[in-house]
Amino acid sequence: MRTVMISSRDKKIRTFQNGHQGALVLFILALAVAPPGLFAQASSAAPIVQQSGPDTAPAVDGTPLTITLQDALERARANDPQYHSALTDLGVARQERVQARAGLLPNITYNNSFIYTQGTGQPPACAVTATCPASRYIANNGVHEYISQANAHQAVSLTNFADYGRSSAALAQARAKAEIATRGLVVTVTQSYYGLVVAQRKYATAQRAATEAQRFLKISQDLQNGGEVARADVVKASIQAQQRQRDLQEAQLDMQHSRLDLAVLIFSDWNQNFSVVDDLQTPEPLPVFTEVEVAARKNNPELRAALAALAVANHQVTAAWGGLLPSLTADYFYGIDSNQFALRTDGVRNVGYSAVASLQIPIFSWGADRSKLKSAELRRDQAKLELSHEQRLLLAHLRQFYEEASTARSEMESLASSAEMAAESLRLTNLRYQAGESTVLEIVDAQNTVTQARNGYDDGQVRYRVAVANLQTLTGSF
Numbered sequence: 001m002r003t004v005m006i007s008s009r010d011k012k013i014r015t016f017q018n019g020h021q022g023a024l025v026l027f028i029l030a031l032a033v034a035p036p037g038l039f040a041q042a043s044s045a046a047p048i049v050q051q052s053g054p055d056t057a058p059a060v061d062g063t064p065l066t067i068t069l070q071d072a073l074e075r076a077r078a079n080d081p082q083y084h085s086a087l088t089d090l091g092v093a094r095q096e097r098v099q100a101r102a103g104l105l106p107n108i109t110y111n112n113s114f115i116y117t118q119g120t121g122q123p124p125a126c127a128v129t130a131t132c133p134a135s136r137y138i139a140n141n142g143v144h145e146y147i148s149q150a151n152a153h154q155a156v157s158l159t160n161f162a163d164y165g166r167s168s169a170a171l172a173q174a175r176a177k178a179e180i181a182t183r184g185l186v187v188t189v190t191q192s193y194y195g196l197v198v199a200q201r202k203y204a205t206a207q208r209a210a211t212e213a214q215r216f217l218k219i220s221q222d223l224q225n226g227g228e229v230a231r232a233d234v235v236k237a238s239i240q241a242q243q244r245q246r247d248l249q250e251a252q253l254d255m256q257h258s259r260l261d262l263a264v265l266i267f268s269d270w271n272q273n274f275s276v277v278d279d280l281q282t283p284e285p286l287p288v289f290t291e292v293e294v295a296a297r298k299n300n301p302e303l304r305a306a307l308a309a310l311a312v313a314n315h316q317v318t319a320a321w322g323g324l325l326p327s328l329t330a331d332y333f334y335g336i337d338s339n340q341f342a343l344r345t346d347g348v349r350n351v352g353y354s355a356v357a358s359l360q361i362p363i364f365s366w367g368a369d370r371s372k373l374k375s376a377e378l379r380r381d382q383a384k385l386e387l388s389h390e391q392r393l394l395l396a397h398l399r400q401f402y403e404e405a406s407t408a409r410s411e412m413e414s415l416a417s418s419a420e421m422a423a424e425s426l427r428l429t430n431l432r433y434q435a436g437e438s439t440v441l442e443i444v445d446a447q448n449t450v451t452q453a454r455n456g457y458d459d460g461q462v463r464y465r466v467a468v469a470n471l472q473t474l475t476g477s478f
Helices: 002-014 021-033 069-079 081-102 124-128 158-225 231-266 289-298 301-322 368-434 440-475
Strands: 065-067 107-116 144-156 274-276 327-338 351-360
Touching: 065 069, 069 081, 069 158, 069 231, 081 158, 158 231, 158 274, 158 301, 158 368, 158 440, 231 440, 289 368, 289 440, 301 368, 368 440
Parallel strands: 065 274
Antiparallel strands: 107 144, 144 327, 327 351
């Protein structure tokens, strides 16, 4: 198509050559360096392929991008907003711990200021006596005051230490929640990925069923023309063929919806030109329950999050107690605080130091401090209750998810056998019908059984994969 479009422009170039050779050369050079697809709009019949970034665009020749389950997981981790929200919370928790740790250490600042005060109008010689101040405000020692000092500040209180402990526990909680989000994303991607795989399988099954219904309709019509079956068989076969066509349309719609759901999940830009790898034929093994139980006790992020939440609540109680106890602050100043901005004035060295220590003792706050303590204790009690509930929920979900995976795996062999026997039953029933030994109802029932058996086998394989993904949210990979 590109060659045809360029050749069509060559005709225009040849009509433009007389007296315009320089423009012709420039135009040819522009065509040579033009990016692919620049003139694609010249053909209205050409299909429009929406392309995205370099990581999501299909091949240049239009070949669909092949996506495996691991590829889908990596792309979803890069694009899923809920997963990145958990990572953002983890990053914020790290920074909050840095801030809380800084509150335990001395802070150093350097202050520079100039204070001007309205003078009294007295001569300068009178400024050194107490009865003749140089400025109107007694807090200032002159009309001009220059301050250039370094300040080392340290605050010591139970609240500061409790805040650091709370930030450390909050960081552990954020890590656990990030792990929960990671494992939950695996379940979501697994459902969407294998949902598309099964939707494609069901579409292929619906195609085979529609073809089989049309073939049987042709057989019944031929037998009716030969006087071997009644008109009722042809009517029933026609109804079955129409139903299979409707099922085919519904299967195609479900396949398109599944593709859209997965595309939104794994691509940062809009892209539907991809294919998925069907690896449901090789299910991963399932370990014994004792191994799964040990892994769940050691590597369960939801339990770690509940434990961290209780630690956060305990530190909040400690911080609330800090509001009822004395706190100490200390400041050390070194620099200049003088009427002149100089190291020496009249032979006197202006640079010096001073220190201030303050002990704050809370006396009365209208019950606000004790109210904060009571609120922190209530949250701590709630955290204890949630931890106990989470422990029981872990045991229940562990047993539930394992039994789900174990049952789904044990049923796959039976489902595969049922699908094979249903196909063989349909073949034999067709032969018996052509021999006049079966009825049209038996044919229709055999066709429906084949479709249900094949779909049931596909659903059973996805059920096992999703059950394993759910189980791994509690145990991690195994």
